[in-house]
Amino acid sequence: MSLDTQWVLAWIKNSQQAISDARIELIDLDRKIGDGDHGENMDRGFVGVGKAIDKDEPVDIQSALKMVAKTLMSTVGGAAGPLYGTAYLRAAKACDGVEQLEANDVAALLEAALGGIQARGKATEGEKTMVDAWAPAAKAAREAADDGASAEDALHAAAAAAREGAEATKPMKATKGRASYLGERSIGHLDPGAVSSAILLEQAVEALDG
Ligand SMILES: Nc1ncnc2c1ncn2[C@@H]1O[C@H](COP(=O)(O)OP(=O)(O)OP(=O)(O)O)[C@@H](O)[C@H]1O
Ligand SMILES: [Mg+2]
Numbered sequence: 001m002s003l004d005t006q007w008v009l010a011w012i013k014n015s016q017q018a019i020s021d022a023r024i025e026l027i028d029l030d031r032k033i034g035d036g037d038h039g040e041n042m043d044r045g046f047v048g049v050g051k052a053i054d055k056d057e058p059v060d061i062q063s064a065l066k067m068v069a070k071t072l073m074s075t076v077g078g079a080a081g082p083l084y085g086t087a088y089l090r091a092a093k094a095c096d097g098v099e100q101l102e103a104n105d106v107a108a109l110l111e112a113a114l115g116g117i118q119a120r121g122k123a124t125e126g127e128k129t130m131v132d133a134w135a136p137a138a139k140a141a142r143e144a145a146d147d148g149a150s151a152e153d154a155l156h157a158a159a160a161a162a163r164e165g166a167e168a169t170k171p172m173k174a175t176k177g178r179a180s181y182l183g184e185r186s187i188g189h190l191d192p193g194a195v196s197s198a199i200l201l202e203q204a205v206e207a208l209d210g
Helices: 006-023 023-033 038-053 061-075 080-094 104-120 132-147 149-168 179-187 193-207
Strands: none
Touching: 006 023, 006 038, 006 193, 023 038, 023 104, 023 132, 023 179, 023 193, 038 061, 038 080, 038 193, 061 080, 080 104, 104 149, 104 179, 132 149, 132 193, 149 193
């Protein structure tokens, strides 16, 4: 399967389902180092995205990602809403005129999303945020693209790196966002935003099988 409009629509639909399935998990993670709203926020956001897509099906990758951005921005709230909104908006911009993503485009999309998150939240790697999922994902996709990998393989590498990155937030001490209020006590828990990010990127891979 190619990474085209059908793929991006499948990615979005799968994301809605996967975030709904992970709602309790994300709530529990956010209860440990935040205020417990991340699962609820994300689920509300992706239900909104699903409705928006059903109402007015996007015709290309860019408009689909833009629709996700606008909906998440207006429905998720908290810290994650503007962060994810900016990520998908920058990702959309990176797909201007792209009908089918090649490995380079996958890397560019992820780099753009990461750039958006960092422009908005000012976090760098190691601060126990969603950056710790997106940064290794973008890097893995770029390395795969440079090695001549297919778009599918670049995406696979990115999703695996995002999951590893999310797992690696456990021993980190949070220095950004609400979790940073806990200082040392944030150590020993996964960052909810990094976990939701890994879930979303894994769904991009799942959508290839659809
Ligand atoms: N500055 C930041 N940069 C990147 N990611 C961040 C930043 N601040 C928070 N996050 C991410 O947002 C996630 C928390 O999202 P959530 O939806 O729970 O918002 P929140 O922290 O409850 O927001 P608020 O404090 O405004 O209610 C964290 O797990 C982290 O991954
Ligand atoms: Mg929260």
